[in-house]
Amino acid sequence: MRLGPFILRRLAISIFVLFGLSILIFLIARIVPGDPARMALGPRAPVDVVERLRQQMHLDRPLFQQYGLWLWEVAHGNLGNSLVTRRPVKQDIREFFPATLELVGLTAIFIAVAGISLGVISARYANTWFDNVVRLFSYLGIVTPAFAWAVILMLLFGFTWHIFPTYGRLTTGIIPPSTITGMYTVDSLLNGRLDLFWDAVVHLILPAIALALPPMSQAARITRSSMADNQNKDHIASMIAYGVPNRIVTRKYLLKPSLIPPITVMALDIAATFGYAFMVEKIFGFPGLARYGIQVMLNKDVNAIVGVVMMLGVVFITLNIVVDIIVAYLDPRIRLLGRSV
Amino acid sequence: MKTEEMLTSSSLENPWVRTLDSLKKIWYKFSRNWLSVVGLVMVIMIVLLAVFASYVAPYPQHSGKFVDFKGKNQPPSWQHLMGTDTIGRDILSRIIFSFRNALLMAMVVLAVSVPIGTLTGLTAGYYSGTWVDTVIMRVTDVFISVPPIILALSIAAMLKPTLMNSMIAVSVSWWPWYTRMTYTLALSIRNEYYVQAAELTGASTLYILFREILPNCSSSLLTKMALDVGWVTLVGAALSFVGLGEQPPKPALGTMIAEGVERMPAQWWIALFPALAIMFVVLGFNLFGDGIRDALSPEEA
Amino acid sequence: MSKTLLDIKNLHVWFKVYGGVLKVLNGVNFTVNFGEKVGIVGETGCGKTTTMKALLRVLPNLALIPEGDIFVRGNNILKLNSRELADLRGRGLSMIFQDPTSALNPVFTIGQQLFDIIQYSSGSSGRKVKDKKKIALRALHEARLSDAERMLNSYPIQLSGGMRQRVCIAFAIATARDLLIADEPTTNLDVTIQDQVLRLIKNLVEKKGTSLILITHSLGLVSETTERVYVMYAGNMIEMAPTSLIFKKPLHPYTQGLLASVPRLSGGGFAEGIPGRIPDYRNPPPGCRFAPRCQYAFEPCTKAMPPSIEVGDGHQVACYLYQNGQEDRRNA
Numbered sequence: 001m002r003l004g005p006f007i008l009r010r011l012a013i014s015i016f017v018l019f020g021l022s023i024l025i026f027l028i029a030r031i032v033p034g035d036p037a038r039m040a041l042g043p044r045a046p047v048d049v050v051e052r053l054r055q056q057m058h059l060d061r062p063l064f065q066q067y068g069l070w071l072w073e074v075a076h077g078n079l080g081n082s083l084v085t086r087r088p089v090k091q092d093i094r095e096f097f098p099a100t101l102e103l104v105g106l107t108a109i110f111i112a113v114a115g116i117s118l119g120v121i122s123a124r125y126a127n128t129w130f131d132n133v134v135r136l137f138s139y140l141g142i143v144t145p146a147f148a149w150a151v152i153l154m155l156l157f158g159f160t161w162h163i164f165p166t167y168g169r170l171t172t173g174i175i176p177p178s179t180i181t182g183m184y185t186v187d188s189l190l191n192g193r194l195d196l197f198w199d200a201v202v203h204l205i206l207p208a209i210a211l212a213l214p215p216m217s218q219a220a221r222i223t224r225s226s227m228a229d230n231q232n233k234d235h236i237a238s239m240i241a242y243g244v245p246n247r248i249v250t251r252k253y254l255l256k257p258s259l260i261p262p263i264t265v266m267a268l269d270i271a272a273t274f275g276y277a278f279m280v281e282k283i284f285g286f287p288g289l290a291r292y293g294i295q296v297m298l299n300k301d302v303n304a305i306v307g308v309v310m311m312l313g314v315v316f317i318t319l320n321i322v323v324d325i326i327v328a329y330l331d332p333r334i335r336l337l338g339r340s341v
Numbered sequence: 342m343k344t345e346e347m348l349t350s351s352s353l354e355n356p357w358v359r360t361l362d363s364l365k366k367i368w369y370k371f372s373r374n375w376l377s378v379v380g381l382v383m384v385i386m387i388v389l390l391a392v393f394a395s396y397v398a399p400y401p402q403h404s405g406k407f408v409d410f411k412g413k414n415q416p417p418s419w420q421h422l423m424g425t426d427t428i429g430r431d432i433l434s435r436i437i438f439s440f441r442n443a444l445l446m447a448m449v450v451l452a453v454s455v456p457i458g459t460l461t462g463l464t465a466g467y468y469s470g471t472w473v474d475t476v477i478m479r480v481t482d483v484f485i486s487v488p489p490i491i492l493a494l495s496i497a498a499m500l501k502p503t504l505m506n507s508m509i510a511v512s513v514s515w516w517p518w519y520t521r522m523t524y525t526l527a528l529s530i531r532n533e534y535y536v537q538a539a540e541l542t543g544a545s546t547l548y549i550l551f552r553e554i555l556p557n558c559s560s561s562l563l564t565k566m567a568l569d570v571g572w573v574t575l576v577g578a579a580l581s582f583v584g585l586g587e588q589p590p591k592p593a594l595g596t597m598i599a600e601g602v603e604r605m606p607a608q609w610w611i612a613l614f615p616a617l618a619i620m621f622v623v624l625g626f627n628l629f630g631d632g633i634r635d636a637l638s639p640e641e642a
Numbered sequence: 643m644s645k646t647l648l649d650i651k652n653l654h655v656w657f658k659v660y661g662g663v664l665k666v667l668n669g670v671n672f673t674v675n676f677g678e679k680v681g682i683v684g685e686t687g688c689g690k691t692t693t694m695k696a697l698l699r700v701l702p703n704l705a706l707i708p709e710g711d712i713f714v715r716g717n718n719i720l721k722l723n724s725r726e727l728a729d730l731r732g733r734g735l736s737m738i739f740q741d742p743t744s745a746l747n748p749v750f751t752i753g754q755q756l757f758d759i760i761q762y763s764s765g766s767s768g769r770k771v772k773d774k775k776k777i778a779l780r781a782l783h784e785a786r787l788s789d790a791e792r793m794l795n796s797y798p799i800q801l802s803g804g805m806r807q808r809v810c811i812a813f814a815i816a817t818a819r820d821l822l823i824a825d826e827p828t829t830n831l832d833v834t835i836q837d838q839v840l841r842l843i844k845n846l847v848e849k850k851g852t853s854l855i856l857i858t859h860s861l862g863l864v865s866e867t868t869e870r871v872y873v874m875y876a877g878n879m880i881e882m883a884p885t886s887l888i889f890k891k892p893l894h895p896y897t898q899g900l901l902a903s904v905p906r907l908s909g910g911g912f913a914e915g916i917p918g919r920i921p922d923y924r925n926p927p928p929g930c931r932f933a934p935r936c937q938y939a940f941e942p943c944t945k946a947m948p949p950s951i952e953v954g955d956g957h958q959v960a961c962y963l964y965q966n967g968q969e970d971r972r973n974a
Contacts, residue, residue, distance in 0.1 A: 013482075016479070017479075017482050017483055017486050020479065020480070020482070020483035021483050021486055021487070024483055024484075025495070028495065028496060028499055029499070126703055127703060127704075139624075139627075140624075142627070143571070143620060143623040143624040143627050144620045144623070144624075145575050145578070145579075145616075145619060145620070145623065147579070147582065147598065147616065148598075148616035148617070148619060148620055151598070151601075151602070151605070151612050151613055151616045152613070152616070154605060154606070155605070155606060155609055155613065158606075159605070159606035159609075231702070231703075232702050233744055234739045234741065234744040234745045235744060235745055235746055235747040235748075235755075236700075236747075237695065237698065237700040237737075237739075238737060238739065238745050238746075238810075238813070239747075239755070239758070239759070240698065240699075240700050241698045241700060241735055241736070241737045242735070242736060242737075242759045242762065242763055242813065242817060243735075243759075243762045243763050244758055244759065244761075244762045245762060248758070248762075252750075252758075253747050253750065253755075256749050256750070257747065257748065257749045268488070271487075271488045272488040272489075272490060274488065274491065275488045275489075275490035275491040275494070275579070276490065276579070278494075278583070279579060279582055279583075282582075282599075282602070283602050293494075294494075294583050297494060297495065297498030297583070298498065298583065298584055298585075300498070300499070305495060305498065305499075309487070309491070309495055312487065312491060313486060313487060316486055316487060316488070317486060320486070330749060331748070331749050332748070332749060332797040332799065333748055333749075333797070333799045336797065336799060336800065
């Protein structure tokens with residue numbers, strides 16, 4: 001099938017998965033021992049107030065009715081109020097999500113650019129000193145978790161050599177640009193404030209590198225082995241035999257099929273980065289969704305937890321669709337057969 | 342040597358000799374890469390440290406309730422190779438004891454998620470195309486749509502923060518990945534001739550699943566399991582970083598890092614050494630896992 | 643001008659692997675003249691494909707050539723740099739592989755690959771697009787592929803095995819000038835397609851006067867298609883003769899064993915295989931590599947590889963049994 005129907009099919013499946021996720025999250029939220037209404041109002045609230053809130057929250061209805069009502073609310077953008085901040089969860093998310101999005105975005109750029117480039121160069125110079133150094137570092141990169149890198153980078157580049165800042169999104173005291181998207185980098189550019197842009201970027205660099213190192217190393221490794229595998233394939237030998245110059249063979253015929261494995265893995269890694277972002281955000285004092293997510297989780301702020309997880313679910317599913325489309329574009333076998341063998 | 346001679350050759354018939362021979366072959370393939378041997382050494386070290394923690398740690402009592410405000414925040418020295426933390430506990434000893442829970446968690450998580458995951462994956466793969474396949478894989482897809490660490494966090498956050506609950510949370514987030522892997526493997530294996538032959542001769546489904554298909558997945562499974570010990574430790578550390586999982590005063594790698602981060606950069610050792618310890622565990626099991634993959638991979642022509 | 647298109651002299655090829663070095667090619671001597679059809683026969687793993695890969699200079703990174711020369715139209719290609727090589731290749735070599743699925747890049751259309759091949763097969767200057775498309779369509783047509791227009795926009799995955807192999811032949815048709823290397827072109831195909839593909843190859847070779855190297859383990863194929871045959875074993879050319887002669891008078895014990903292994907429809911009895919296996923290339927036998935399996939092996943066989951000796955009528959054999967020319971030592 002052509003690209004169009006393929007995309008539609010993927011969308012349909014994704015909506016289904018999103019539904020499934022919502023059911024899963026809802027069930028988990030309701031498993032929480034304890035009475036959500038009581039928890040919202042605190043231990044000293046009188047019983048009838050709690051009872052009224054329970055009715056308001058539909059806690060007395062059967063489970064699937066609760067789900068239906070809840071879904072209705074969510075579809076209309078009402079995620080309830082956070083127990084911690086006492087504000088609509090939607091507002092919390094709108095405040096914190098762009099920060100994390102910026103961070104993961106920059107991380108993704110690092111992963112894609114550095115990971116694939118290193119992999120390609122490494123494959124080109126396979127078994128030379130360059131290759132061996134890269135392989136060693138990428139191995140270390142993979143096994144060191146992002147938060148460990150965060151600690152190391154912070155010590156080295158933040159405190160020992162004062163190159164990069166180690167706290168927050170902007171230098172304390174600086175006023176952020178007026179909010180259009182919520183992402184300081186984008187907003188400052190849109191406002192024409194290059195100084196703010198630079199400040200925001202500089203604050204993002206250390207956490208982004210810390211988050212990017214493990215997946216970047218993984219991507220480099222996979223790219224390299226993918227290219228090495230394809231190098232020995234008959235079709236490459238055939239192109240060379242027919243006299244097609246090496247540079248064309250490498251840049252076109254070798255690169256395209258080799259990109260597929262790393263891109264698929266990068267999708268998973270970028271999604272996982274959202275998970276590790278919370279630790280890195282905490283370490284660098286970065287006020288993002290991940291840090292917010294952790295706080296609400298510890299406080300059993302059910303509405304907020306559900307909101308955050310659903311938000312992340314949407315992000316991942318979108319990410320998966322984008323990656324699937326890219327891969328389908330690269331590999332006709334996927335869009336024609338739905339699989340790659 | 343004529344064909345008849347080869348058939349009656351006695352040495353290869355003896356099952357003990359065959360087992361020894363295959364073990365020797367496995368070791369040969371494993372040890373060809375010196376890094377895998379390094380990994381094996383590291384893994385053995387970690388296991389021994391975990392098991393014999395009380396005997397090996399220099400200050401075993403520091404792993405429990407212990408305070409010594411006089412000796413707090415000491416930088417690394419000969420008495421305390423990795424320094425002390427904010428209430429005077431020796432960091433090296435606590436790290437050694439934390440390996441215990443880390444390995445325990447890894448074992449429990451794998452013991453739960455591997456059987457569930459492989460069983461569902463095998464079933465879905467074997468009955469590919471039927472409603473069994475669809476149901477199992479759609480449910481798995483939902484679980485996989487969220488990275489395991491986030492799912493584990495959410496689940497653990499909903500429950501009381503104990504070691505047991507964090508193990509449950511991680512197991513639930515982990516089994517779908519085994520399902521996915523076994524499913525893909527089963528899909529490709531079920532069309533092999535030997536499976537069809539078994540079906541034709543009337544073998545029961547259980548037999549086919551366990552005696553024909555599963556053994557051919559074993560190398561991928563075992564490799565993934567070895568690698569996963571490292572990754573589960575990592576996720577466990579992430580959980581305890583946030584305060585879920587093993588509660589203080591019991592030592593946990595993630596908790597120690599969280600404490601240490603507050604004291605950066607002045608008391609850098611409090612955060613750095615636990616971080617390096619996690620690196621050590623993940624690295625060791627990764628190298629070991631790579632070696633297992635080499636050791637179990639079929640020989641090339 | 644010399645009539646020798648290709649001359650491989652004393653070629654050694656080694657592969658660096660984990661456990662040591664695989665000394666695959668052990669001094670291969672091989673020539674092909676312009677317009678000639680030569681076959682290479684040998685069992686799997688004897689080094690046939692490696693020789694061709696060395697010729698095309700597409701050996702993997704871990705291969706090295708410690709000794710030997712390869713002359714193509716008089717040029718020693720082992721001493722050329724990559725640009726000169728590309729030039730040389732473009733002007734005359736084409737290759738058909740055993741497995742048509744892996745011979746075509748799965749993520750590009752037939753057209754994309756074909757256009758690039760046509761573009762670069764004449765050196766580096768480009769022809770106008772119109773030309774390329776015409777040439778491509780014509781080549782596809784000659785390879786008996788219907789609906790050539792649609793074929794150009796198809797991906798290999800959309801074609802059957804037989805069609806893919808014919809596409810590979812179309813590649814050769816579009817560019818072939820001097821030499822076509824066919825490596826087991828029919829092994830992976832259905833019997834019904836095999837015949838078609840073979841006829842296409844023969845057609846191509848005869849019409850354009852292209853030299854042919856046919857690599858196969860099928861003796862029947864060789865007798866049908868070639869003029870001269872090399873028999874290869876474990877990295878050496880152990881016998882070479884005109885095709886008609888090799889069947890009537892096989893000299894090397896290995897060749898004799900090969901011919902005896904062919905099951906016969908009449909005459910009863912089972913065909914005998916050749917006992918033993920090809921040597922371990924990490925530790926090859928010091929002398930003749932066939933000696934461990936040879937029932938006629940005697941003293942000099944374990945000392946050094948026997949040189950290839952002419953025994954008349956364009957028949958050469960590398961075996962100590964024939965050291966004194968025609969005389970078969972066994973009959974002495």
